[in-house]
Amino acid sequence: MTNAQAKQKIRELxxxxxxxxxxxxxxxxxxxxxxxxxxxxxxxxxxxxxxxxRSAASLYDHWPIEKALPPDPFGxxxxxxxxxxxxxxxxxxxWDHDISIGARGGKFIPGRVAIAPI
Numbered sequence: 479m480t481n482a483q484a485k486q487k488i489r490e491l492x493x494x495x496x497x498x499x500x501x502x503x504x505x506x507x508x509x510x511x512x513x514x515x516x517x518x519x520x521x522x523x524x525x526x527x528x529x530x531x532r533s534a535a536s537l538y539d540h541w542p543i544e545k546a547l548p549p550d551p552f553g554x555x556x557x558x559x560x561x562x563x564x565x566x567x568x569x570x571x572x573w574d575h576d577i578s579i580g581a582r583g584g585k586f587i588p589g590r591v592a593i594a595p596i
Contacts (some may be wrong), residue, residue: 479523481527484523491535492571492573494507512570515581516534526527534557534566535566535567555570556569556571577594578594579593
């Protein structure tokens with residue numbers, strides 16, 4: 479699969495997830511969390527084949543980290559932590575330079591999959 483084909487597959491699947499309810503530990507169109515969404519999107523583009531614990535922190539530990547976005551950052555991952563030095567607790571996939579797609583919510587906070595500013 480070419481890079482362009484991979485990106486197209488990821489975009490198509492991402493749009494299917496847009497608006498799906500956040501569900502902690504979820505991994506389907508019935509409900510999904512941030513790491514499940516990112517792993518499903520990367521798998522659709524054949525960009526992810528690691529078998530690891532399905533968490534944002536585990537993705538962070540196994541993903542190559544870059545400090546600057548390339549001219550076309552689509553498909554890169556952005557990781558979040560509550561404060562400096564805290565563990566990674568959230569991950570989203572970069573859609574464009576200042577936009578990402580992510581399952582935003584929490585274990586006890588309702589949310590949805592959204593394409594929104596980072």
